[in-house]
Each structure stands twice: as C-alpha cells, then as structure tokens.
Amino acid sequence: MGDSVAGVATRARTSEVDFALIGHQESWRAAADVLAVLRGPERTPLPDDEIKDILPWIPPRAVCHVDIGSIVGAKARGLYIDSFIPPDRLEAAYVHENIARVRGAAACAIKAGAKIVSLGGFSSILIEGNFDQLPERHDTVFTTGNTLTVAFIVQGIKKICALEGRNLRRSTLLIVGATGDVGSGCARCLAPIVSSVLLSARNVERLRRLAAELQADGVRVEIAADLQRFSAEADVVICAASLASSSLLLGRIAPHALVCDAGYPKNLSPRAEMLGVTVFFGGLGQITGGMKFAPDFRGVLNRHPFPDVVHGCLLEGMALALDGRFEPFSRGRGSITQERVEDMETIAARHGIYLAPLYNADGPVEDGLLLPDGMGVRMSAGIPRGSGPAAPLS
C-alpha cells in the first residue's frame, strides 16, 4: 500500500506532462465509481450519503495519469484533473463556485507543466468570458475541445444516415442549443447538406444572428425558443444545450427521427418518449493507438460500452498533444467552421482518433449493421470493467 502511494508520487515528479484534461462527473453514480477506485477494493465502499457529503469539499486536483499513443508511434503523457463540481450543482446558482473550481483545476494543470489543456464538459462553458481569470502562464494553452466534438457529432449523424439509408439532403435538421459553441459549429457543418434547419435556444436575438449567417449562404432556416412553435417536424435532431440536468423533452419530431444527444450531462430526459426514434450519444471518439490510466480508471472515467472511448472535447487536447501542436485550437464561442472541423478531423485521424462506435442508454445502436468503407470507424468487442451508463445514485 505504502509502496503504491510512493510509486505514484515518484512518477508525478519524474514525468513530463504534455496534456491535461479537465473534467467533472456526470452523475453521482459516476462520482461514486471514481471514489471507489481511489478507495480500493479492500475497503468497504463509501455509502452514497457520505459520497454526497464529502465530494463537494474536495479541492480540484489530478486524479490519474493518462498515457496515450498514436498509430504513427507518437506518445503523450497527460493528467486527468477533476474539478469535483458536484453532479447536481451545475445550475446557474453555483456559477461562481464552479468557476472557482475550474480555475483551481486549471491552476493544477499549469502547476503540473501541462503544455495543452482540454476543458471538458461544463468547464469551457463556465470559463468562457473568464479566460482572463485563469492563472497566467505562457507555456500552457487551453482548448475547449469543441471542434473535435462537432466533428464527431457530424460524423455520427452521417454514419447513421448511411447505415439506415436516410437521405440527409431531404432532412429537416433541428438543433437545440443552436447558438452555443457546439450547436453553431454543427449548424455550419450540416446546414449546407440538409433541406432546412430549425434553430432553438432561449435567446432569440442570438438565434436571429445565427439564422442570418446561414441564410446568407442560401440555407432555409426557422428559429424558435419554444420547440412546439416550429412549422415543420424535424427528422434529424442534435441536442447540444448546456442543461444542468437531463430534462429535455423534444415533443413534436418526425416519427422515425434520428436524435443525437451531445449534452454532458445528457440533454434528453429519461422520461422523453422516443418510440420509433433512433437516439445516439454524440461527440464521442475512440483512441486506437492505446490509452492507459494510472491508477486504472478504464471504464470508470470513460463510462462507455466500448474501450478507449472518450469525449471529443478531451480527445482534442490529446490529438493536439500527439501532433506536437500546443495551440489553443478551439477558443471563444461560436467560431467553429467547417474548415476548422476538417483540419481537426485530419489531425485526429492521423493519430488514430476516430468516431467511436455509436451507442445509447440501451447499448450499441449499430449492432449487426455492416459499416460502409471510409467511415473510419472500428467496432470493438468486449465491454470494459465497470463501464456502461448506470442509473444515477438519485
């Protein structure tokens, strides 16, 4: 025991840190699993109420080392840093506390000497407009990772359409959270190849601005803050709203619609009636050149029914580190373009980072379907230990 603790300490001092990933847990169940790994199998697990009492007090810090490899032989060493935002405190009421947590996590990354930092989940949303509040350091850059997220959302939609023989060109695309960084990036990539676009968010002024931008390129656009107000039913939907909890009910969409839930936490309410609809979790990629956690958090920090699957936002920092490009590739809000997405896809693919096999809460959604050539996807057998989305603690 003492040895293993000492071992981690030695490593922290001797290893160089290329990248850092800043994240937080999506549910209490996920948080409990992380603490269970740290606590070790020989100790009685922490009861749920103790976890909820203790976690909010943990200051942001590194949780584990992450070593990754590229298919062309490059290697990069990184750290996963958790901001320990409690899963039920993502609401606006906690914004100051949460910004302080992300800032603390950023300080950890800087202190560790990370050359590039990916801001996962709500981290980039929280820190947006507060970048000047990040600790000053010239040799650490930050990326939101949203460009690669957009790339994987778009790839996922194209892939399912190809698999199910849907014609995107005849589709009506609805984007919830359309004016966000991820949502607007998806709009720019997909608007030119669908029949029409429905944009939704709460702030109508921002919706108008995005609509005008797309209309200038000849796209048919409709906007509404209320999802029930659209004149048409969407047959392809992207959920990319920054919701603090899974509470979205889509209401009126086409009976066999394709829905990509890219939220973290997921946007769609578990109560949403999705009969006949194909739902998949979007924005996820798979690193095929190898990924090792120390301590072993496989399937715990990345809770997916396939190995080595990671959120696009975190993979972006990894891809840039493998490429030796320590630059703030995605920064600011609303500036993700199709060209940038293609650049990022190229960088990621060069190192064997591809779209992950698609899945939803019930498991894989492409089982038994033949993959067309050129989709750049690998199906993997085997479900990693402790993986898979489980019911939240409450």
Place this chain on the structure above:
Amino acid sequence: MEPLIDVNCSAMECTSLLASAPIWQDILAQAMTGEVLAAMNYASLSEICDDPAEVADALEHAEGELGHAASFAAEGRKIGVDVANNVDAKHWKRLREAFLRCIAERDFIGCLIVQEIMLESFAVASYSRVGKVARGSLGETFARIAAEEEDHVDHAMSILRTERALDPQRFDDKVYRLHLDVMTTLAQMLAKECRDGHCEVCHASCVKPALFDVSLSAAELRGASLQQYLKTLDMLGIPGEVTLTWVTQLPV
C-alpha cells in the same frame, strides 16, 4: 465571576446563545481540549529542540495555545456554562500518543507534521466555520483563533517545504505514515455520527446531531477540515492525486 451577558452582544443574540448554550458548551469543550493538547505538544516539542531559539519558539507556542484555551473557557462563562477539557478522552488521547511517538524518536519534523499540518488543519477549518455562525464575541473568538492558528501553520510550512526539498520521496512517505496514524483517528472523531461510543468530551449525549440547531453540521465540519488538510498538503508540494487517494481511504 464574569458577566453572563456579553457587552458586545445584542439582547436577541444573547437569548439565542443562551438557548443553545448546552450545544456551545460541547463545541467549546472540544476546542478547548484541542488547545490544551496543542499546548502539551509544544511543551513536549521544546524538550527535543537543541537550538535555544527553537526551544523558546516552542514554549511561546505552548503559551499561545493555553491562551486560546483560556479564551474558549471565558466564552463559556459568558453564556453561563463551564467548559471542561479532557485530553484523556479516547480520540484526543490517541492523537497525543501519536505525537509522543515522534517525540520519543526526537523527530522534530514529524512533530511539526502532526501538529501543524494535521491537527491545525482541523482547528483552522472548524474554528472558521464556527466563527461564521456563532454570534457576538463567541464567533469573534473562534474567528480570531482560526486566524492565529493559520499564522503559525505558515511559519511551520516554510520549515517543512525546505525539508521536503531535500528528499521529496522520503518526506512524502513520512507524511503518509503519520497520516495513517493521526488522520485515521481524526476521521473517526469527525465521523458524521459517533457509532463507537461516547467521545468523553461532550457533557451529555453526543453533540453532533444537535449541531443543526446552531447552523452547523458534523458533515460540514469534517468536509471543511479535510479540504483544509488537502490544501495544506498541496502547499507542501505533495502531488494532489496522491493525497486524494490518502483522504478517500480514510474511514467514514
């Protein structure tokens, strides 16, 4: 006999303080016990110091901690309760014994780690929380003492950082050994409920369930203490992922 009614305290504040006096009595007793124990620890430390300046420093600290104990006793008198201390109470006794093991080994650095990093993290964090909710001079006293404790942690910190720089691995291993001993006891003491019998400091039944009546909770005091401990270890330079493992492995 000191006046029952604090001159710094409005009539309404005093009524509520008096109503909750039995709760404050136990909170003060825990704090006072910690202070008396700290004074004993510094007095013991003075006996293993070679440098006369260090001896004087340790004795001065011991005096300071006795002063804190006296301040807590005085706060008790103001609300009409006797504040007793019991350094032989089971948890406190184990903490003292852990310190005395460092003394027996003439381990000056070990002593600083136990007293300044572990026990003081708990004192600073819990006094600060109490200082925020207690009204009038009671709150002010807790807040003032929290600030004074933090000051002397700063002083020890520079000694400990210098020591760590000499051989980080050895230093971290030592902190870990002491953590297993001292923090395990502190964690039991800070548990949300005392399941293993009476703590031998509270004057009647365990005060923990009653803390809600004075806007405190055992969970909050434990959380704040562990947070302060982790932050102090961060300041020492021990890797965060290592100390996170230490803390998550403590008993609850």
